[in-house]
Amino acid sequence: MARKVLLGTTKGAFILHQQADGGFTVTGPHCDGWPLNHVIGQPGTTKLWAGGGGEWFGAGVWHSADGGESWALTRLSPGQMDEWAEQDADFAAMIGWQKSDLPFGSELTQIWSLHRVEGRLYAGTKPADLLESRDDGASFARVEGLGAHPSRPDWQPGAAGLILHSIASDRDNPDKIWLGISASGVFATEDGGATWHRRNRLSNAEACAHHHHPAAPSGGEIGHCVHSLARAGTASGDLLYQQNHHGVWRSHDGGRSWEDVTEGLPSTFGFPIVLHPHDPHKLWVFPLNGDLEGRFPPDGRAAVWHSKDGGDTWHEQSNGLPREFCFFTVLRQAMACDQGTSPAVFFGTNSGSVFGSFDEGASWQEIARHLPTIQSVEALSD
Numbered sequence: 214m215a216r217k218v219l220l221g222t223t224k225g226a227f228i229l230h231q232q233a234d235g236g237f238t239v240t241g242p243h244c245d246g247w248p249l250n251h252v253i254g255q256p257g258t259t260k261l262w263a264g265g266g267g268e269w270f271g272a273g274v275w276h277s278a279d280g281g282e283s284w285a286l287t288r289l290s291p292g293q294m295d296e297w298a299e300q301d302a303d304f305a306a307m308i309g310w311q312k313s314d315l316p317f318g319s320e321l322t323q324i325w326s327l328h329r330v331e332g333r334l335y336a337g338t339k340p341a342d343l344l345e346s347r348d349d350g351a352s353f354a355r356v357e358g359l360g361a362h363p364s365r366p367d368w369q370p371g372a373a374g375l376i377l378h379s380i381a382s383d384r385d386n387p388d389k390i391w392l393g394i395s396a397s398g399v400f401a402t403e404d405g406g407a408t409w410h411r412r413n414r415l416s417n418a419e420a421c422a423h424h425h426h427p428a429a430p431s432g433g434e435i436g437h438c439v440h441s442l443a444r445a446g447t448a449s450g451d452l453l454y455q456q457n458h459h460g461v462w463r464s465h466d467g468g469r470s471w472e473d474v475t476e477g478l479p480s481t482f483g484f485p486i487v488l489h490p491h492d493p494h495k496l497w498v499f500p501l502n503g504d505l506e507g508r509f510p511p512d513g514r515a516a517v518w519h520s521k522d523g524g525d526t527w528h529e530q531s532n533g534l535p536r537e538f539c540f541f542t543v544l545r546q547a548m549a550c551d552q553g554t555s556p557a558v559f560f561g562t563n564s565g566s567v568f569g570s571f572d573e574g575a576s577w578q579e580i581a582r583h584l585p586t587i588q589s590v591e592a593l594s595d
Contacts, residue, residue: 218580222248227243251588262334271295274289290322322340335380368394379439381453399455428504435457440485441484442455452465460473478518486498515541534568546589555572556573557592
């Protein structure tokens, strides 16, 4: 099985290509070195998309129809380079800049997440908003219903700002979508985005009385600082999981109520959560030592933790990972698995390494190193 691992980094997109001997070669940086928060592909095709930007570039989505050989950019908002270029003709000529009216003005600074379902390409932004494209990323329109939610004036930013970082959908019913927003919680729609409902209610508030943190559960709610959100496969109903600022959580009813399944993990803090593509009860997380403790593996010992029963029990998977003096971070979108029957699992670090497992986490190997800070990982298999 040939695999491609798509990486979004602070210095462009990179693609790891698996070779016949099982090793990987690296191509990149793609996308003119833009800082990219998320790179995705459509399985079974050569279509790729990369979202990112920032203060200098503004926000934009890159798209490739040939597996990353060439890329085109849809700019959505201006950045500081536009201001400079407008005032300096020589600088404008040097970077090939031409004045244009961008659709979102200065309202957006970055694209944070991408998700494709049934011909629709969704983009989560900073500040938190949801965009939709019906033409594979050539143009985008705002999903107005989310911005009209009555809680919008009370949304609070997390450490990375107010970001819409997780998008999940029901592939049998693409009008059902779930979002994770830091630090405002989980939102869901069942009518294609016309109306949205906040879904943060605890299934048992008393079980969470031990948490003492502004981002932790209180008042019967799970806490609004969701770090990543994932929906299990179509055969599992509305089974959702999330890695929260204070634990790992499971919902059997599409987020209408949540239960804490953190017990057995070495810490409550972490960013990514990854689900097996065919078994809704298998999942992986990468615990970190805590919000204020440095956000690195507990005791400096890297380990992925795996559950085979939906989070009821957890097992450490550390064979092949650094077991001392390890201080890297794995960010919220920097862990993924492919769609194979026995999927390979990958994660990337802020120190520029990519680790892969080809036995569902039982053992790991470093397949790339010395890359820029890795902000997202996605995996495709032929």
